[in-house]
Amino acid sequence: FLQNLSRNTVWLDRGRTRFLARGFSQFEAWRDLALEDEARARHKLDRKIAAEEHWLRYGVTARRKRNQKRLEGLAAMRARRQRGGFTGLKLEASEADISGKLVIEAKDLAKFFGERVIVKSFSVRILRGDRLGLIGANGAGKTTLVNLLTGTLVPDQGSIRHGTNLALATLDQGRASLDPETILQDALTGGSDFVEINGERKHVVGYLKDFLFGPEQARTPIGRLSGGERGRLMLAQALARPSNLLVLDEPTNDLDLETLDLLQEMLADYKGTLLIVSHDRDFLDRVTTSVLVAEGGGRWIEYAGGYSDMVAQRGAGVSAAPTLSAPAAGRDKPQRAAVRAQRAKPRLSSRERQVLDNLPARIEELHALKARLQSLLDDTGFYARDPAKFADVSAAFTKAEAALAQAEGEWLRLAMLREESAG
Secondary structure, three states: OHHHHOOOEEEEEOOEEEEEOOOHHHHHHHHHHHHHHHHHHHHHHHHHHHHHHHHHHHOOHHHHHHOHHHHHHHHHHHHHHHHHOOOOOOOOOOEOOOOOOEEEEEEEEEEEEOOEEEEEEEEEEEEOOOEEEEEOOOOOOHHHHHHHHHOOOOOOEEEEEEOOOOOEEEEOOOOOOOOOOOEHHHHHHOOOOEEEEOOEEEEHHHHHHHOOOOHHHOOOEHHHOOHHHHHHHHHHHHHHOOEOEEEEEOOOOOOOHHHHHHHHHHHHHOOOEEEEEOOOHHHHHHHOOEEEEEEEOOEEEEEEOOHHHHHHHHOOOOOOOOOOOOOOOOOOHHHHHHHHHHHOOOOOOHHHHHHHHHHHHHHHHHHHHHHHHHHHHOOOOHHHHOHHHHHHHHHHHHHHHHHHHHHHHHHHHHHHHHHHHHO
């Protein structure tokens, strides 16, 4: 959504805002470059602090006492290092003993709510290590199908068989299991001071820190948390339970980009089986090995790969019907007239030919201009040195980007027109 619509990006990071005169598609590369520059600067600062600490320990005593300014500088550097450090989540799933090879086998499942068909004649076999995503429009029955597969809901027809030694953990979409009166510590431990992760006993305050909660929040009622904090708490609960079958229903809701990246890395290392309900295409592409798509009328079809692989195989996303390989039979007369009109060969005027001949040079000029402006904007200290000039260059970059897109679009239109008229 952001990649398709945004033209500028503002990054709010540790109390500071950073501006990028480009859309979100360029954000991650720009962010990574900024963090690398910050890491290099922090490394240099660490070396300088180490040198000053060496002087403090081994310098002449009388000189140390006289040079108070140098001591104050050392204290300032230490404070700057503490402020500049990046604190992120630490995600680790508590894994149970390995399950049997067969995890879930469904045969001829059917589920109806009145006259509404949610699932009909559905069969699937899920093996250990599979990462299955469920895709469909809101109300298509994704959560219902997950509940059928996990045994939470009884099917109206068909059978479900579960494998041996299954340990299930779930992250529900509605956050319904969160009691607003319960404090964070009790929500994780049930009243204890410790939580156990993969056999390691950990104090609940330390575990909360891994999910960016401060020690003072341990006794905060859940009702006072923001949406993002509740999302992190749900993750903390789900990952604390030993599991070899992890069900994530809309896990990306309210999560920030860094948390999403870490969640994807954690799931990549998870040795169990995953069932994921999500509308996040990028998340599905990175995590799943196959997807189930709601085709309507209770039909569910499995496609290998992630969301993009499904689109390539199906010929359409979830909001459209699959592309038919053969033309529909029995077109009416208006449709046939439209087809004949489309087949009429267009002609390229002499003026359009001249524009088409001149456009490649214009596109090259705009590419060069955009590259020059880009090199200026890539300087992370540019804005701090001259905010007014930075704004001018950003505006010029946006204008050049729009002109380039228009020129390329016009060239493509005229080139296709020329091919059609010559065909």
